[in-house]
Amino acid sequence: MKRTLPPSAIDADHRDAALLDALAHDITARAGGSFELSQTFPQMLRNCIDAVIMTAKTGRRRYEELEKTEKTYIGTRVEIELRALLGLRKGRLDTEILGHDVDIKNTMGTNWMIPTEAVDHPCILVAADEDRALCYLGLIIARPDYLTTGQNKDAKRSISAEGFRHILWLLKEQPYPANFWRSIPSDAVACIFQGKSGNARMAELFRQIQEHPIPRDVIEAVAQQKDFTRRIRKDKGRGTRDILEREGIVLMEGRTDAQLIKAFDLPPCPAGSFISYQPRSQNACNMARHFGFDALPTIGDT
Structure with missing residues (x-):
């Protein structure tokens, strides 16, 4: 994740505040409270990453050793595990919260790729920084003006520098269990x-x-x-x-x-x-x- 993140612009007057606050409250309650979320979410993320590295079977010890398809699968596993952790059901997108279709995006890098079908919908943003052993959990309404103008071959767009200000962080720079072998x-x-x-x-x-x-x-x-x-x-x-x-x-x-x-x-x-x-x-x-x-x-x- 980026080393420097801008302060969130989400306040009582922000156009997304009511929906983001409601989603954040529901997610936190499903996790058992803010403290429980800060404990269970980081461990879930560590388990997802290590389950794909599979040191016991492959001898690999670092995320960088994974094949490209395996790195992509971590995002799928995070989606599945996060739904299970919060007791969420599958929706038209990745899940449904309070009657809203919600996409779940994960990154091991510095940004997320938002598909066209998630534009104007709430997104749960998950990030893991293996180098610093920090993780992130945020919410954003993927409005077009929060996204970059450029897109990849799948028509996915990333969150713009300005868009980062419109993320409501539930966990920001939260320590999570480091990859044991890195030390x-x-x-x-x-x-x-x-x-x-x-x-x-x-x-x-x-x-x-x-x-x-x-x-x-x-x-x-x-x-x-x-x-x-x-x-x-x-x-x-x-x-x-x-x-x-x-x-x-x-x-x-x-x-x-x-x-x-x-x-x-x-x-x-x-x-x-x-x-x-x-x-x-x-x-x-x-x-x-x-x-x-x-x-x-x-x-x-x-």
């Missing part, structure tokens, strides 16, 4: 995915990325196998946790091992996520053993 050095990623088995890849994941919570979906992507949760725990000496423990690395789950995570002064780790840590003193090692990590070697023996 990981490329050499570490290569090491992780070199493993021939799920256990090998998961063990390398927690060797390479320590003291940082790793969510369940990332672990599943690395494991590339069913029942990966069983293998990540102790498993008669063969599980990921067993392998790492023998190397002096403690692998903890956010809820089960919350007390130990706090004792190690590590970042908060949500339930279902995992975090690894290598004790640097014998006292820390003994503390971990007290919590069940009894296979840890003595400091200096790893």
Whole structure:
């Protein structure tokens, strides 16, 4: 999305204010309130993008690696998921709200392409900025004077610079979960995915990325196998946790091992996520053993 957006011109006297405010109120209420919308919408968007990247099946880790048709499909998936999130039905356009036909437009770039059939109708505008991990949710009445004069081969027109002022923002520059792999050095990623088995890849994941919570979906992507949760725990000496423990690395789950995570002064780790840590003193090692990590070697023996 554009780095600098103009202030919205939507006020009580704006010609679109009444309709946009009514639509915004209905959308917010359907989401369970403003706070709930700010939490569920960003996560929905992250899930839509990651579901198309399909790291677990393809090994791809970034939006830029997608084929052109796959990038287009993200918009379709966002439309479907947003309707489900808000409990909206399919309409003559993408959906119907308060008796109005509404189009849903998504972009991973800086603008939206408005089809001819959506002109003069309300549009829900969705945008994701992967570089900055920010997302946007807005409403506009796609009036001709809000659109560019030029059009593409499908007769679609984008929103003009002036048109951006006529967007009512429900969420603007809202943080959303960053693509996990963007923050990981490329050499570490290569090491992780070199493993021939799920256990090998998961063990390398927690060797390479320590003291940082790793969510369940990332672990599943690395494991590339069913029942990966069983293998990540102790498993008669063969599980990921067993392998790492023998190397002096403690692998903890956010809820089960919350007390130990706090004792190690590590970042908060949500339930279902995992975090690894290598004790640097014998006292820390003994503390971990007290919590069940009894296979840890003595400091200096790893």
